[in-house]
Amino acid sequence: MLKLGPEREAxxxxxxxxxxxxxxxxxxxxxxxxxxxxxAAVDHIKSGDRIYIQSNAACPIPLVEALTRRAPELKNVxxxxxxxxxxxxxxxxxxxxxxxxxxxxxxxxxREAVNEGRxxxxxxxxxxxxxxxxxxxxxxxxxxxxxxxxxxxxxMSYGVSVDCTIAARKKARLVIAEVNRQMPRTLxxxxxxxxxxxxxxxxxxxIPEHCPKPLDDVSMAIGRNVATLVEDGxxxxxxxxxxxxxxxxxxxxxxxxxxxTEMFSDGVVDLVEAGVxxxxxxxxxxxxxxxxxxxxxxxxxxxxxxxxxxxFQTTDFINDPFIISQNYKMTAINxxxxxxxxxxxxxxxxxxxxxxxxxxxxxxxxxxxxxxxGKPIIAIPSTARDGEVSRxxxxxxxxxxxxxxxxxxxxxxxxxxIANLHGKNLKDRAASLISIAHPKFRxxxxxxxxxxxxx
Numbered sequence: 001m002l003k004l005g006p007e008r009e010a011x012x013x014x015x016x017x018x019x020x021x022x023x024x025x026x027x028x029x030x031x032x033x034x035x036x037x038x039x040a041a042v043d044h045i046k047s048g049d050r051i052y053i054q055s056n057a058a059c060p061i062p063l064v065e066a067l068t069r070r071a072p073e074l075k076n077v078x079x080x081x082x083x084x085x086x087x088x089x090x091x092x093x094x095x096x097x098x099x100x101x102x103x104x105x106x107x108x109x110x111r112e113a114v115n116e117g118r119x120x121x122x123x124x125x126x127x128x129x130x131x132x133x134x135x136x137x138x139x140x141x142x143x144x145x146x147x148x149x150x151x152x153x154x155x156m157s158y159g160v161s162v163d164c165t166i167a168a169r170k171k172a173r174l175v176i177a178e179v180n181r182q183m184p185r186t187l188x189x190x191x192x193x194x195x196x197x198x199x200x201x202x203x204x205x206x207i208p209e210h211c212p213k214p215l216d217d218v219s220m221a222i223g224r225n226v227a228t229l230v231e232d233g234x235x236x237x238x239x240x241x242x243x244x245x246x247x248x249x250x251x252x253x254x255x256x257x258x259x260x261t262e263m264f265s266d267g268v269v270d271l272v273e274a275g276v277x278x279x280x281x282x283x284x285x286x287x288x289x290x291x292x293x294x295x296x297x298x299x300x301x302x303x304x305x306x307x308x309x310x311x312f313q314t315t316d317f318i319n320d321p322f323i324i325s326q327n328y329k330m331t332a333i334n335x336x337x338x339x340x341x342x343x344x345x346x347x348x349x350x351x352x353x354x355x356x357x358x359x360x361x362x363x364x365x366x367x368x369x370x371x372x373x374g375k376p377i378i379a380i381p382s383t384a385r386d387g388e389v390s391r392x393x394x395x396x397x398x399x400x401x402x403x404x405x406x407x408x409x410x411x412x413x414x415x416x417x418i419a420n421l422h423g424k425n426l427k428d429r430a431a432s433l434i435s436i437a438h439p440k441f442r443x444x445x446x447x448x449x450x451x452x453x454x455x
Contacts, residue, residue, distance in 0.1 A: 027154035027194045034200040038066035041176045041199040047075040049141040052133070052168035056263075056293050057208045057301075058161035059084040060146040060178035062201060067144075071098040080138065082129070082164065082357070083107040085208040085295070091119060104129055104164075105357035106348075114354055123348065123401070126262060126360040127319035130167035143172035147192060148183040154194045159183040160207060160301060161293040162190050162312040163262070174198050182206055184305035188312035211297045212245050212266050218381050219246040221415035226333060226379050227251055229411060229418065233281040234329040234373075237261040237364045238268075240295055243335055243379050251276060258282035259289040260327050262318055262360040265296035269303045283327045285311050292318045319360045324367025330374040332364035336404075337384075339412055340396050341430040341445070341455055343421045345378055345404035352399030365408050369422075375411060378404065382414040382438040390441035392433050394448040394455075412436065430455045 045051070045067060053059060059081075067077075068089045075097060079090060082105040090099040091113035101110050101119035105126075113119040124132065132138040145165055147156035156179065158165050169175055169192065177197045181204040194200075215223075223246025230236070230251060235258035238244040248267030251257065258279040259268060268289070271277040279287050288311040294304055304310045317323060324330055337355065338346040348356050368374040380391050392414070396402070410422040412433060419432035434445045449455045 027150070031150065031154070031194045031200065034194075034197060036199050036201060038062045038178075038201045039069065041201050042066045042070055044174060044176075044199070045070065045074065045077065045142060047077065050078045050080065050139060051142040051144060052140050052172065053079060053081040053084055054143075054145045054158075054161055054165050055082045055084060055163050056161045056295050057085050057210070058146045058159050058165075058183070058293070059086050059208075060144045061086040062203055063144045063176055063178055064088070064090070068095065068099075071095045074098045076100070078102055080104065080140065082126070084109065085210070093118065103357070105359055106354055111355065121354050121357070123358050125319070125358055125363050126163075126315045127321070127363045128316075129164045130314055130316040133164065133167040133171050136171070140168055140172045142174045142176065143169045144176055144178075145169060146178040146180055146183060148185045149179055149181055150194050151185070155191045156194060157183070157185040157187075157190045158192065158312070159186055159190075160295070160304065162186070162188070163292040163315045166314055167316075169196070176201070178203055180205060180207070184301050186304050186310060186312045187306065187308060188310070189314060189317075190312040206298070207301055209297050210240065210265065210295045213242065215242055215246050215249070218415045219243055220249075222379050222381065222413060223247045223250045225413050225415070225418055226377060229375055229377060229413075230254060230257070230331055231329055231373070232256055234258070234331045235260050235282050235327040237324075237330070237332040237360075237368070238264060239334065240265045241335065244333065247333055247379070256281045258327070259291065260284060260318070260324065260330070261291055262315060262364075263293045263295060264289070264291055265294070266300045269300055272309070279309075281328065284323055290318060315360070319363040321363050321367040321370070324364055325370035325374070327374075328372055330368040330371035331377065332368035332375070333377045333379055334361045334364065336378050336380050336391075338391050338393055338396055338400060339378065339380065339433065341392070341394050341433050341449055342426050343406035343409040343412070343429050343433075344396060344402045345409055346396050346400040347403040349399065349401045351397040358403055362404055362408065365404050365410075369408065369410060376408070377411040377413055378409065379413040382416055382436070383441075387438070390437055390445065392437040392441070392445065394445060394452065426454055
């Protein structure tokens with residue numbers, strides 16, 4: 001039987017003392033005492049502190065901006081996070097003595113700092129990050145979080161981004177929360193009581209949106225090819241971007257699909273409303289869309305608000321390959337930057353330039369591979385730089401990192417077709433991949449392949 005852990009830290013927890021229960025019962029009074037401005041809240045940060053910032057669209061931007069304003073007073077403050085939306089001015093060169101970013105996933109707002117040496121990147125599977133906080137291998141002093149307003153019992157929701165936040169909040173000695181009136185109240189393992197917060201900054205601001213863009217012909221062709229691999233009753237994992245959006249648009253004729261994914265965007269809402277996604281044939285959390293964070297438009301945020309269909313959980317649960325594998329027909333759809341002719345997948349760097357991170361790709365590729373009827377899929381455009389370079393290459397660019405190994409890879413999909421590499425020898429893999437490369441690069445790839453004896 002799966003053990004999900006506590007849904008929330010409730011007054012009835014056995015480890016609570018009588019005095020703790022009393023504090024819970026008078027939470028409104030205590031809440032008012034904790035109200036401060038963002039600048040007053042970050043006054044409690046000291047030089048040398050290690051700060052966790054909540055992820056994605058739940059990044060508490062007012063707290064981050066207030067911290068940056070304190071730069072002249074601070075030295076060697078380390079900032080940990082996965083992807084965050086919004087500005088990251090603390091990465092600017094003029095603040096190098098005050099702040100150093102430790103990216104567990106590299107977003108556009110910190111990419112330059114990491115590549116110029118003003119920040120670090122720690123490659124980790126997303127399933128492992130909460131455990132790194134809990135074990136103290138990544139020690140934290142402070143957690144910056146963003147939550148919904150408290151309900152009548154004093155419980156606030158982590159909103160659109162649960163992922164690694166619970167572990168970080170529990171291990172931090174100081175927790176500062178932005179309580180945003182516009183943060184959705186999401187359900188599942190998504191609650192923290194006001195008693196667990198040290199300082200509260202109230203705001204009323206829109207959640208940052210990531211709105212879908214019009215899909216190009218290449219993305220739609222990839223989406224159609226991937227859709228042929230999706231069976232009725234499958235449980236899906238998808239990310240964000242044009243290819244996942246294109247896949248979702250091509251699933252309208254499917255039946256009884258489920259979702260178990262680290263994140264989803266607007267396209268899932270359309271399939272739920274069309275009756276395609278029902279989650280009735282899921283094995284893990286049947287009847288529920290299981291997710292750790294969402295990122296999209298206001299339509300998406302309104303959809304997840306107080307919606308019992310959506311079960312938010314932490315990434316050590318959602319991304320656990322053992323749990324993923326228990327879903328029937330688990331179909332994992334991920335993207336990449338390059339694939340070499342042996343099947344090695346590069347997803348976090350372009351040569352020596354660091355670009356993103358491991359995220360949940362390997363977690364889900366391995367989980368889907370071990371699922372009954374499961375399908376691990378890497379979907380990529382055949383070219384990059386407006387068609388100037390092939391993404392299918394004989395050898396990965398010098399300095400590129402392998403995220404998904406040739407032993408883990410199964411399906412590679414481009415706009416030109418599908419290559420199933422699993423169980424194939426290296427020569428057959430190369431032939432399959434060349435057949436789905438862009439036609440103008442196939443001859444060159446074949447010549448390069450012929451010069452490598454084992455291909």
